[in-house]
Amino acid sequence: MHSRRAGLIYIVPAFALLGLVLFSPVFYGFWFSLFRIQYGAPTDFIGIGNFMRLLDDPALGGTVRRSAVFAAAAVVLTVAISLALAVWIHKLGERRGFIVQMIVIVPWIISTVVATLLFRWVFVNDIGLALSLARWAGLGEIRILNDPTLAMGLLIAVSVWKRIGYAVIILLAGLKSIPDDYEEAARIDGATGWQVFRRITLPLLKTPLLLVTIVLTLSNLNTVETPLVLTGGGPGDATRILPMDVFDRAFVTYDLGSATALALVMFFGNILLVLAYVRLARWKA
């Protein structure tokens, strides 16, 4: 019986820290959001007034829908590409695997703003390398960011590009942990490579895949730097996603009340999303 309590001792330090740094500020933020915020300070208690203001914004629905499409596309593509890459790296020798891995992680290890700025300069800007080359090749002017659909496509592509490295690392670690004998046994039974992958590898990768999917979804839904630097939300509102809305409310119009309210609603949505993922994956702790 003593071991039931004993287990708690091992998690108390971790939870104390999470409580201090992650959980309490959310409660503080919630309390903060119940007041009218003037010049950065809470003044009158207005209950859910700040949350009601969110409903007044006719553009918010579109932003939510756009964010969902953006995140879904970015996550699916990142996971698919990273999984293929991780499987490939796993099969390479150690030295080649290490080199490939280092190339893959480059965009992830450079600071987001610098990486996005460089990508935009080299591949998107008309004074950059790629478009100068295209012009020289007679392709004329290419204006990706002027087109609402292409701009969203580019935002998705850059978000995928930036995060593949992270996903590959986690998936690779997962692949490396699958004992070789499982696959060998299956092959002796006559399974094809694809069948081994489908029936053996994929199910054993469930936990890392779930972790990667959760982290990618949330980081795409919460990162302001990439869209801000790449498109600024334009043209029009074509690439405006939720984190930009929070950022603008907080730092452009300086409406901290509704910014905090929106951030909290997003937190709540994010947590529901995580629980839904865990549920859907029928994953048990």
Next chain:
Amino acid sequence: MTTGATTTRMPRNERPLVRRRQWLPGAMGVAIALAFAALAVLNLLPLIWGVLTSLKAETDLFRFPPVIFDFTPTLANYERVIASGFLGNMKMSLFYSAVTVAATLALALPAAYAFDRFDFPLRGPLFLLVVASIPLSLGAAALLIPNYLYFTRLGLTNAWFTLPLIYTAHQLPMAIWIMKGTIEGIPRELDEAAIADGASRFDVLRFVILPLSRPAMGAAGVLTFVGSWNEFVAGSVMVDSPGLRPVQPAIYNFIGFFGREWGPLTASATLAIVPILIAFALLGRLIVSGLTKGSVKG
């Protein structure tokens, strides 16, 4: 890097030659190799362009059409970056990241051990709470101003421990999850044998689990290092003293109110990649080579 030559010759890695063909049929292998070639261009070109830019003088930056090699390289940008105290920022970030990695691993391992090996009250819900706190760490920037008020009122801002404290909490949920995956893969028979020999539950953690979890600690360590090294928002808001300033705000200072200064910006960003590459050389190798038994096991 030099130790790699010896470790590559592990018998385990000579087998895949045969297996690869069966695993990835020709067409698929070629498709993946082609996709990788495209990715390599997309990944390396901006990096190379960034490094070249860091070597350019002001007058060569925007020559049109863009010049790749036809310019006189200069180290002036690096000199300027270093003169502005950048190495001090790097030292500070190294300190923050190292403390964060150590603290994260030290807190995550016992927690992961308890979640896997003990049956305590509310175990399931508490683990879900860990998983659900991933959004809180990834979205913390959205609550920046209330968070700033909260931390200043507690007197936790602008101190040497401010950023390690915040970063450790941010990285902890993910690290616990990764390590729990590994511990699941360590046979319980080993625990039982140790306990039969008179070991306490803590001894099991110390002498059985810890040594076998090193590969997972490598993976979690690298992720934690990169996460805290590249963090910007808390680093720019939660500390004020110039001596406490981490590396990312110092880089972003070159995208200032008076415009982006590509020369020093790319020079500082280039310098900032070096510690990450070293961290990968130290810890990342474990991911491609060392994880023979369960790191993130399903």
Next chain:
Amino acid sequence: MLRRSLLSMALAGAVAGLAGLPQAHAQDTTVRMWTFLNPAGQSPRDLALAQIIANYEQANPGTKVVVEPQAWDQMTPKFLAAHNSGAAPDVIWVVTDFLGDAIKSGSLADLSQYFIKDWTPEQVADRAGPYWDLTADGDKQYSLFTSRNYISIMYRKDLLAEAGIDPASITTWDGFVEAAKKLTVKDASGQVTRYGFAHGFSENQADPPLMIPYALGKGAELFQEDGKANFTTPEAVEGLTFQTDLIKKHGVMAESAVTWTVDDVYEQFASDRAAMIMGASVRVSTLQGQLGKDKVGLMLWPGSGDKPHSPAVMAGWAVGVWSKSPIAEKAADFVEYMLGPQGDPLWVQVGGQSPGLASTLASMGDFVKQPGNEFLSVVSEGSVNYGWLAPIDYSIGGYRQILNKAAQRVVVNGQDPKAALEEAAAEFNRSHNR
């Protein structure tokens, strides 16, 4: 092995960290200042600030000025939060967008009680102008301005001379279009290699768009008395039409301008891809460094007929003293020094900024006449006669972004300018709860 390397990394970091911790001298008074400049940095403004601080510390033994560099776009919101939590610095630089909030929150001290009360009328007159009036309230004065910015037309002197265009002759909007057409160059295949004008419409890093000087020059106001948007006046609609027609009708501006940030536009200019751009006086010296000191000039906006020039949007950084600072007197003393007759010439000569005092400009006649420095007198003429500062009686944050987005919709979606501005006004009023 892993554990050992981690440990040694942590130790190395710890030693490095401790060595880097700031050491306070108990006997000194330390004045903390937040700005986006870094006195350890090497840009002209960084160097100017470092020198001013060094001079001040030498003249005032026992006082140390410590700069805590901040990210410029978060600095003012953070200051207001710090004002509430008690952690604000003694001296603060406030961006004009949030200046009204900063004054109304009571976070800025009245500077007259510290030093302006002792000034002679001449000293006050030395600073007269719209910047002084902006933060003056009766006898009170809440800030002194620095990094004054005048946003009008930056142009390539060599290219205009080549095309036979005298910048002084551009006094009407039609004349401006004519000049831009002349400056637009095409290659043999009909592809434009250099545009006559450039101006970015991105919401990221938005400068006040051209339609603002256009509408102001025709006598319209951009905001109503109560702070509501006044974007749908005939003058504003005409202005947005003119601004977008530069792309759609006249072809003197690239279509990609819709996606350009302010920095993108300067890079186009530096790449020889535009002969004139909407540009800020604070950027002239940087562009001169990239293109050559004699090649970059600044001119005033064209006028609307009755006046030769339309007002340009001005901005800058207001420097104030935190009202709850325990050493407000010392802090105020430093502010007076930094932006007074001792500091101002250094901002100009070392920092490449335009002067804050009329006397500085007068005393630096030779410097202003040096080739490339003429823009300084353009700026001082403009700020006195043709300048507009956004109101601070009510918050107007986001107006530039919203107007830029309207321009994007006109060019990309073909929306009618009037409808685009109606939408913009509604968005502005809603976001400010008006």
